[in-house]
Amino acid sequence: MLHYNRCGIAALGLIIAFSSSIVCAHPHSFIDMQTSLVHQGDELTGLKMRWVMDEITSADLLYDAGTAKADSVVWKKLAAEVMANVLGQHYFTEFWHQKQPVKFENLPPEYHLSRQGHQAVLEFILPLAHPQALKGQRYTFSTFDPTYFVDMYYDSEKALIVPAELAAQCHFELYTPKPDASMQAYALSLDKADAPAEEMDLGRQFAQTVTLICQ
Known part of the structure; x- marks a missing residue:
């Protein structure tokens, strides 16, 4: 069974029993993301996401998995x-x-x-409740931890994938914000005993925005 603390990915429930001696300055954990479009014809039906967790965040998950095979009940339970x-x-x-x-x-x-080596990888399809037209449309989305305990990021636009059959019609644009020095200093000053003020919406200040543009 997983045991969550308040550091890092506590919000995600991915960290298991970190040592209390670890200082949890924001951000404490990191998730490298990749996203590709899921579609049916000219309609967008979802996003296929791949989240690669940093080695420290992954350590306890991989410890719990042990030497279990990829299709074992152990991995399925952890995934659930x-x-x-x-x-x-x-x-x-x-x-x-x-x-x-x-x-x-x-x-x-x-x-x-x-x-993946010393890292845990979560892959899933985020399904839209209703298919969305692609032709001539523009969509935006952001994936982030509101508390900014976890830095969820795309390394570059190459991590955003349009299927070959839509490549002539659609493309992604990635915007990475640049919070001012005082905001960055504030985020880095927070430790495990602190929580950012809710009204600051700290995670959103650092969240990347992805725009999908289709002709």
């Missing part, structure tokens, strides 16, 4: 527990069309947890 926490936070994602929020289905059609 991690996914349940992600679902509890609405996939940590906001999706917008014409300044209106786009709703998600409550359950992903598929998800999977695996090992």
Whole structure:
């Protein structure tokens, strides 16, 4: 069974029993993301996400998995527990069309947890509640931890993938904010005994925004 603390990915429920001696300055954990479009014809039906956790965050998950095979009950149980926490936070994602929020289905059609060297990898499909037209449309989305305990980031636009059959029609643009020095200093000053003021919406200050543009 997973045991969560208040550091790092506590919000995600991915960290297991970190030592209390670790100082949890923001951000404490890191998730390297990759996202690709899921579609049916000319309609967007979801986003396929791949989250690679940093080695420290991954350590306890991989310890619990031990030497179990990839398709074992152990991995499936760990995947279900991690996914349940992600679902509890609405996939940590906001999706917008014409300044209106786009709703998600409550359950992903598929998800999977695996090992990549010393890192844990969570893969899942974030399903839209209703298919969305692609032609001539523009969508934006962001994936972030509101508390900024976890830095969830795309390394570059190469981490955003349009299927070959849509490449002539759609493309992604990635915007990475640059909070001012005082905001960065404030975030770095927080430790495990602190929580950012809710009204600061700290995670949003550092959240990347992805725009999908289709002709």
